[in-house]
Amino acid sequence: MSNTNTKDTSSLLTIKDLHASVEEKNILKGLNLDVKPGEVHAIMGPNGAGKSTMGYVLSGREGYSVEQGSALLDGVDILELEAEERARAGLFLAFQYPVEIPGVSNLEFLKASVDAQREARGEGAVSSADFLKLAKAACKQVNLPLAFLKRGVNEGFSGGEKKRNEIMQMLLLQPKVCILDETDSGLDIDALQVVAEGVNSQRSSDRSFVVVTHYQRLLDYIKPDFVHVLADGKIVKSGDASLALELEAQGYAWLQPSDEEGQNA
Amino acid sequence: MSEWLNQAITQAQGVSDWLSPKRDLALSALADVRWPTRKTEAWKYTSLRPVEKFSKTAPASFSKASSLTQIDGFECLDLVFENGQFVTDLAELTLPEGLSIQLASQADSAKQADVLSKFSSIKPERHVFGLLNDALVQDVLVIEVADNVSVAPALRLTSILSLAAQAHTRVLVVLGEHAKLTVSEHYQGNEESLNTGFVEYEIGADARLEHYRFALQTGKAVSLGGSHFQLAERADLNSTLVGFGSDLSRVDVDMVHAGENAFAKMNAFYLLDGKELFDLHATVEHAVPHGTTEENIRIIAADQAKAVFNGRIHIHRDAQKTLAELNNRNLLMSNKAEINTKPELEIYADDVRCAHGATVAEIDKKALYYMQSRGISRAKAQVMLNFGFINELIDQMPNQELAEWLRPQMREKFSQMEVK
Numbered sequence A: 001m002s003n004t005n006t007k008d009t010s011s012l013l014t015i016k017d018l019h020a021s022v023e024e025k026n027i028l029k030g031l032n033l034d035v036k037p038g039e040v041h042a043i044m045g046p047n048g049a050g051k052s053t054m055g056y057v058l059s060g061r062e063g064y065s066v067e068q069g070s071a072l073l074d075g076v077d078i079l080e081l082e083a084e085e086r087a088r089a090g091l092f093l094a095f096q097y098p099v100e101i102p103g104v105s106n107l108e109f110l111k112a113s114v115d116a117q118r119e120a121r122g123e124g125a126v127s128s129a130d131f132l133k134l135a136k137a138a139c140k141q142v143n144l145p146l147a148f149l150k151r152g153v154n155e156g157f158s159g160g161e162k163k164r165n166e167i168m169q170m171l172l173l174q175p176k177v178c179i180l181d182e183t184d185s186g187l188d189i190d191a192l193q194v195v196a197e198g199v200n201s202q203r204s205s206d207r208s209f210v211v212v213t214h215y216q217r218l219l220d221y222i223k224p225d226f227v228h229v230l231a232d233g234k235i236v237k238s239g240d241a242s243l244a245l246e247l248e249a250q251g252y253a254w255l256q257p258s259d260e261e262g263q264n265a
Numbered sequence B: 001m002s003e004w005l006n007q008a009i010t011q012a013q014g015v016s017d018w019l020s021p022k023r024d025l026a027l028s029a030l031a032d033v034r035w036p037t038r039k040t041e042a043w044k045y046t047s048l049r050p051v052e053k054f055s056k057t058a059p060a061s062f063s064k065a066s067s068l069t070q071i072d073g074f075e076c077l078d079l080v081f082e083n084g085q086f087v088t089d090l091a092e093l094t095l096p097e098g099l100s101i102q103l104a105s106q107a108d109s110a111k112q113a114d115v116l117s118k119f120s121s122i123k124p125e126r127h128v129f130g131l132l133n134d135a136l137v138q139d140v141l142v143i144e145v146a147d148n149v150s151v152a153p154a155l156r157l158t159s160i161l162s163l164a165a166q167a168h169t170r171v172l173v174v175l176g177e178h179a180k181l182t183v184s185e186h187y188q189g190n191e192e193s194l195n196t197g198f199v200e201y202e203i204g205a206d207a208r209l210e211h212y213r214f215a216l217q218t219g220k221a222v223s224l225g226g227s228h229f230q231l232a233e234r235a236d237l238n239s240t241l242v243g244f245g246s247d248l249s250r251v252d253v254d255m256v257h258a259g260e261n262a263f264a265k266m267n268a269f270y271l272l273d274g275k276e277l278f279d280l281h282a283t284v285e286h287a288v289p290h291g292t293t294e295e296n297i298r299i300i301a302a303d304q305a306k307a308v309f310n311g312r313i314h315i316h317r318d319a320q321k322t323l324a325e326l327n328n329r330n331l332l333m334s335n336k337a338e339i340n341t342k343p344e345l346e347i348y349a350d351d352v353r354c355a356h357g358a359t360v361a362e363i364d365k366k367a368l369y370y371m372q373s374r375g376i377s378r379a380k381a382q383v384m385l386n387f388g389f390i391n392e393l394i395d396q397m398p399n400q401e402l403a404e405w406l407r408p409q410m411r412e413k414f415s416q417m418e419v420k
């Protein structure tokens, strides 16, 4: 894997020298990542390294300012777009902490999301009846009882249920690039499999995944093509799936010195 | 004292007609009135500069053909004021049995005496612009419903102003015993203008009034006015007040429980953006026992808008067994917007059930972002998240056609309001 001399056009996601800050605090300090169609990239790294920040910056969360660098999604510069336009361009972020929205039903939320994206692509609306069928199927696929479609978005959902709800949204939205931010944390063993199967069912030659995780275990189910270590705002080490095993055995401490040399993959 | 007020007084002093006794009373009261400033409690948050600045040019003739709002399916009789002039040809209206509508200037002297006895008996004297209206109006539109008569079509009172116009309108509505009526007041126009519009309602025993006031004047239109109600025994009032805000919009509402077992409900909501200001002062007087009052006020203010709500419920010593509830919920969308709210209960009776409360909420930005991250536009997300706040009160409007007419306008305006 190389982040240099890569033709962007063949990549689904290209992040170049990304610097971003929140509340005057620099978090991302020269992040590079290149994801080709069909690839699965795992990102690991210590707490506070900037993994979630990467997802927020890419998805357009308010309050994050980009100082430098670029991010292309399937050739489109997304950093200038509104959050909803990035989603419509095919970006999906499964949140580390999904947001509760009391008063808006999950089904209404899902339908509005799908409608908005279809409309942006110039596709016709799906009828309520047809959508309900799709939603029910997705709900079953992530092993959530159908009652979860009627409940307020994530309202009172357990940690694991929220994560499954994220995957359900991904199944319905069919994005090009999926960033899964610790979707495995808080899942019981069965749920981990359900989520992994959900992801694997979506793997295809024209869709890519960036999987942020702290645990090797998820990667037993979702086999990554590449594993990166993100520390202090940039990728400090990249390798294949075996790197995850190495990290599990040794932790991150051994990687720190290379940071000072400004290593860039 | 303001130049504007002096001019208004001078203008009124020259007039002599059947209304003179009331006009003279108003003028002498005005002579003692201090022009309100921000130090005046009732005007603490609302600057009168737009009134002071208003330069009265020659009375504008009505600039365009009157454009009445089309409301699908709304069955109504239209009564229209253009720049303060009552322009409806009453002879052309076919009125249902038991409903009478006339201009007091054209009524016989017995009727005029009757109107004089009621004029400003329901609207309290403390409203400065009410006094001005007393002094400046040329005529009173009088609407009466006979005992036991239910009027099917609603009455729509529309006041339209064009550029530079200054207009003062006055209406008296009298419902006999067991009478039923729907009145919808519409104030519209957005050009620089100034109007005072006051309506007094006398609601007879067992009568029911369904009332709406759409204070939809926006932009540079300065609008000052009031709706004032007096309820006899078992009278039933259901009032909805909607404000869009302008450079200066102020509405005073008074509801007086004069007879026992009356029921008064008022839902008011305003949606303010830009630099719009809307000020509602509502006073409820429980003078007798067994009265019920329910007030729901919801305000959304964005950008640099300013909302004022002063809600006072005054329960007199004799007003035992009063039930009164005042609920005020507010949504603040920007930290430069202001919502000044003051719900007040003043209770002198000991056996009453009263509650009041006010809350201020903000838009949940995280939820907004979460929805946007799924492709939902900010405007749509905002409507999904918070339009229910206003929509609940739109749903409570007894008249479906008015609700269906209002809802999309409110939704559209709300969806354009930005979280800052």
Ligand SMILES: Nc1ncnc2c1ncn2[C@@H]1O[C@H](COP(=O)(O)OP(=O)(O)OP(=O)(O)O)[C@@H](O)[C@H]1O
Residues within 6 Å of the ligand: A022, A023, A025, A027, A045, A046, A047, A048, A049, A050, A051, A052, A053, A054, A096
């Ligand atoms: N609003 C904020 N103000 C100040 N600092 C912030 C803010 N948001 C995030 N940070 C800081 O940015 C850094 C990166 O946070 P981020 O959530 O991206 O880490 P992470 O790599 O996802 O960690 P974890 O593995 O614990 O999820 C942290 O030190 C965090 O405290």
Ligand SMILES: [Mg+2]
Residues within 6 Å of the ligand: A051, A052, A053, A096, A181, A182
């Ligand atoms: Mg994180």
